[in-house]
Amino acid sequence: MKRKGTGASAAEWQLTLPSLGWLLVFFAAPSLIIFVISFRTADVTGGIGGEWTLTHWRAWSDPHLLALLWRTVWISLAATALCLLIAVPMAWFMAGCSAFWRNAILLLVIIPFWTNFLIRVFAWKAILHSEGALVGVLRSLHLLGAGDTLLYTPAAVLLVLVYAHLPFAILPLYAAAEKFDFTLMDAARDLGASATRAFFSVFIPGIRGGIGAACLMVFVPVLGSYLIPDLVGGQASDMIGNRIAQRAFADRNLPEASALASGLALAVMVAALWIWRRQSAEVKA
Amino acid sequence: MKKRRAFSTAITIGALVFFHAPLVVLVVNSFNTSRFGLTWDGFTLKWYEELFRNREVLAALWRTLKIALLATPVAAVLGTLAALALHRHRSRLQQAHMLMVQLPLVIPELLMGFSLLLFFVATGWQLGMTTIWIAHVTFCISFVTMVMLARLQDFDFTLLDAARDLGASRWQAARRVLLPLLWPGVLASALLSFTLSIDDFVITFFVSGPGTTTLPVQIYSMMKLSRSMPVINALSALLLLATIVLVMSSHILIRPRRS
Numbered sequence: 001m002k003r004k005g006t007g008a009s010a011a012e013w014q015l016t017l018p019s020l021g022w023l024l025v026f027f028a029a030p031s032l033i034i035f036v037i038s039f040r041t042a043d044v045t046g047g048i049g050g051e052w053t054l055t056h057w058r059a060w061s062d063p064h065l066l067a068l069l070w071r072t073v074w075i076s077l078a079a080t081a082l083c084l085l086i087a088v089p090m091a092w093f094m095a096g097c098s099a100f101w102r103n104a105i106l107l108l109v110i111i112p113f114w115t116n117f118l119i120r121v122f123a124w125k126a127i128l129h130s131e132g133a134l135v136g137v138l139r140s141l142h143l144l145g146a147g148d149t150l151l152y153t154p155a156a157v158l159l160v161l162v163y164a165h166l167p168f169a170i171l172p173l174y175a176a177a178e179k180f181d182f183t184l185m186d187a188a189r190d191l192g193a194s195a196t197r198a199f200f201s202v203f204i205p206g207i208r209g210g211i212g213a214a215c216l217m218v219f220v221p222v223l224g225s226y227l228i229p230d231l232v233g234g235q236a237s238d239m240i241g242n243r244i245a246q247r248a249f250a251d252r253n254l255p256e257a258s259a260l261a262s263g264l265a266l267a268v269m270v271a272a273l274w275i276w277r278r279q280s281a282e283v284k285a
Numbered sequence: 286m287k288k289r290r291a292f293s294t295a296i297t298i299g300a301l302v303f304f305h306a307p308l309v310v311l312v313v314n315s316f317n318t319s320r321f322g323l324t325w326d327g328f329t330l331k332w333y334e335e336l337f338r339n340r341e342v343l344a345a346l347w348r349t350l351k352i353a354l355l356a357t358p359v360a361a362v363l364g365t366l367a368a369l370a371l372h373r374h375r376s377r378l379q380q381a382h383m384l385m386v387q388l389p390l391v392i393p394e395l396l397m398g399f400s401l402l403l404f405f406v407a408t409g410w411q412l413g414m415t416t417i418w419i420a421h422v423t424f425c426i427s428f429v430t431m432v433m434l435a436r437l438q439d440f441d442f443t444l445l446d447a448a449r450d451l452g453a454s455r456w457q458a459a460r461r462v463l464l465p466l467l468w469p470g471v472l473a474s475a476l477l478s479f480t481l482s483i484d485d486f487v488i489t490f491f492v493s494g495p496g497t498t499t500l501p502v503q504i505y506s507m508m509k510l511s512r513s514m515p516v517i518n519a520l521s522a523l524l525l526l527a528t529i530v531l532v533m534s535s536h537i538l539i540r541p542r543r544s
Binding site (some may be wrong): 003008011012013016018019020022023024026027028029030031033034037047048086089090092093094096105107108110111112114115116117118119120122123124125126127134163166167172216217220221223224225226227232236241244245248254257258261264265272 | 290292293294296297299300301303304307308310311314335361364366367369370373374376378379381382385386388391392393394395396397398400401403404406407419420423426438452455472477480484486487491500504505507514515517518521524525528529532536539
């Protein structure tokens with residue numbers, strides 16, 4: 001029994017231990033195991049071997065893998081930027097609405113947020129399909145050549161990534177815009193700023209907490225996306241997540257998959273820390 | 286100023302159409318006789334009939350519900366306790382606790398699924414219903430905790446002190462005062478956990494073994510084979526309906542105190 005020495009009372013431990021214990025065993029330990037197993041040899045039966053090795057980490061010097069990593073990063077950056085471009089004006093609009101419309105729009109944003117991820121991707125797969133309605137319309141308008149397809153391209157991956165993650169950008173930005181003091185905008189206008197200038201110099205800095213949260217909530221999950229490139233992307237739009245799944249399932253080489261997953265985990269940590277540090281630095285300033 | 290408002294209105298309407306159009310197309314096509322949904326060939330229920338005759342789908346549905354029903358109460362209890370601890374105490378321990386609760390919300394699902402797979406393989410655990418259940422409890426805890434933390438913001442803890450002053454034991458105060466007042470929040474977060482559990486694909490995909498296909502995993506393999514697309518439409522439409530009902534009920538449970 002842990003007692004007062006740690007600074008926490010017995011009552012606090014009783015409340016904390018069930019959830020903390022569960023998360024330490026089934027979340028923290030498995031996450032650390034990724035790093036350990038990445039230094040293990042693979043076993044022929046698809047299990048984990050008994051010896052230590054650096055082989056799997058050497059895979060990171062493979063130019064193909066670096067290209068894949070680069071693609072993953074730029075797709076994630078592009079998806080984050082597009083989400084912000086749509087979500088910031090939306091947050092601005094929602095904050096200026098009456099309570100009724102605010103709640104109505106919020107509900108319309110939350111419904112797709114809770115809808116099954118797989119179904120939403122599937123809906124797009126059907127729309128972008130070469131025999132689907134959209135391709136037919138675009139072809140008849142000559143916007144799409146007879147041989148061109150929408151599905152299985154990096155553009156399709158980006159489109160569906162934005163679709164799936166947009167609510168994650170809208171919700172924190174709306175929360176920040178709702179708290180924003182709009183009289184500051186009037187003050188800026190009275191002092192002679194143009195509407196655009198006021199928007200960029202007063203509103204945007206005013207909601208930067210929300211912008212940071214939105215970046216974190218979009219960029220980090222997109223970095224690890226697997227399902228979307230798997231279903232609507234082709235060979236040319238694979239992301240790091242697809243490679244991890246391929247090593248884990250098709251090749252059944254768990255240590256090599258671990259080395260890749262460790263790289264992804266490190267990238268996620270760096271991105272999260274960077275966004276978080278910037279935010280706390282700004283709060284202090 | 287007017288112009289900027291017009292711009293943001295257009296973006297908002299555009300985004301809402303963007304959100305819902307694919308879902309509407311999907312539901313409409315589930316009643317469409319045409320196989321590819323390129324044209325409207327007339328109303329039909331045959332895809333739904335085909336769906337209900339599909340034994341694999343029904344077995345997967347049953348497994349999915351079983352896991353959700355078993356994972357939800359455990360996550361609700363653990364998450365509620367976590368929220369109480371985080372709300373009442375400010376200590377180093379709670380900082381670490383909060384980090385453990387929040388990290389699963391940000392980390393890509395792929396990493397969580399893969400790390401659990403490794404954990405189960407390394408500890409020699411047979412993949413199956415139990416491993417799926419463990420994974421589901423794990424990711425639901427964070428959601429329950431965050432919902433309950435928000436609810437506790439307007440909970441009056443002096444009521445508990447009052448009960449204690451009037452001679453109630455700690456346990457009595459918790460059961461007679463705290464629990465009835467927190468109940469709507471617990472129920473709301475349980476409904477959300479249930480929704481998350483029946484919807485999860487990525488994590489489940491990693492930790493499910495042979496013969497333990499859940500509904501989303503089943504949908505995925507049907508999609509991969511690109512067969513029976515309209516049947517997936519029908520199944521998706523039903524799942525969509527279930528999600529909306531669950532989320533709306535949860536919403537209503539959280540609401541009334543505010544209005």
